[in-house]
Amino acid sequence: MDTVAAAISGNPYFSAGFGLLGVGAGLAVLRQGARRGADLLRRQLLVSMEIPSHDKSYQWVLGWLSRRGAEAIRAAGAGAPGGGDASWARRRLMAALTPRHVAVQTSYKQHDNGSVSTDFTMVPGQGKHVIMYGRALLQVERQRNAKMLDIQSATPFETVTLTTLSRDRAVFSRILAEARAMALAQNEGRTVLYTSFGPEWRPLGLPRKRRLLRSVVLDRGVSEAIVADVREFIANGQWYDDRGIPYRRGYLLHGPPGSGKTSFIQALAGELGYNICILNLSERGLTDDRLGHLLTVAPERSLLLLEDVDAAFGRARQLSDQGGFQQSMVTFSGLLNALDGVASSDERIIFMTTNHLDRLDPALVRPGRVDVKVLLANASPHQIRTMFVRFYGADHADLARRFADALRGCSVSTAQLQGHFVVHKKDAQCALDNVGALLAEK
């Protein structure tokens, strides 16, 4: 044994081998130590915030990042010889930090006259980027998991992770607040129409310019009465809460086609600064469960609109129940349950419209489900005069009176009147002379 040990220790190759082994092991320990140290340091010094693509704030933060990117490019390029208030060093830093790999996001902008234009914005692409926010350095990492699908949107699951130094952790809430305010400002003065998409609400098209309440001409005092009722409801949440009454109010607007029911609800939403969630009860694939869920998760500050409720539960529905055309799977009791089930403390304002009040089941329109019923009928003489003056100006009040007299006793909808005025938009006298065309339409 001793001779073997002596042989090994005396052998220079063996000694060198052991030496190398020792150095290797030492290095491995050092490397692991360094990694652990870096991990520990990272945990102590860095904080991160992950935003998954299914979260509402995801698009807000992407929008915010794209705005920051554009600002960084401006700050880096602008003011080269002494321009702008960014120092030269800061501009250089901004230039260095401008993301090199960007993704394009196309957005549509609706102008006040209703036309739509396209706009391209660049958001940081997949991978890591570094940006400056105030004095804080932030790492932005955008990751896509191609193997995971967001079930609701059927798009790959994505995340954006923001990382910064622990001492700057407060920037996260500032960024979220800024991103939210930025997104909301884009919809300022506009009404967002939501429609159901699976179990959630999605914006339908672009936010629309708010419709002015006075652009919808209802009979004397009708508009004012509804607006006052809704405002009173909105202002009295505590009252409902104190008495344990579900905080919801139901309105039913009924009347012939083209009397302004939908237009009025849009204008009311604009007046209140609310959005509208439109639900089509006849929608294919809509079930009782989904309806109940949708009514509970409607975005805050929105009016829920169930249009043409008679179509879903009137004669057409009976036909489908007898094996006719396939409609939604919502049952009448499912609708009642959904309306009653909205018993959370969240404010719910539900508008229903119908052309046929008589076809509605009394159970649907009982107080608690429908608290306010309003008839929007064919145009009254007051509406005819008001619309005429609104189209041609106050100096045509006399023609307006004669026009209303010519239509006295006739059933003309406000939509028909609007159509007539559009045809004769340049000439009030012509509109009066051709009033007979309105009667011929009948």
Ligand SMILES: Nc1ncnc2c1ncn2[C@@H]1O[C@H](COP(=O)(O)OP(=O)(O)OP(=O)(O)O)[C@@H](O)[C@H]1O
């Ligand atoms: N009272 C009104 N004042 C101003 N415009 C009106 C009025 N009524 C209808 N219109 C115009 O007529 C068109 C159709 O109106 P709207 O869709 O609001 O009618 P509706 O009562 O909801 O019809 P329907 O019962 O068929 O759904 C819109 O372009 C709207 O601007």
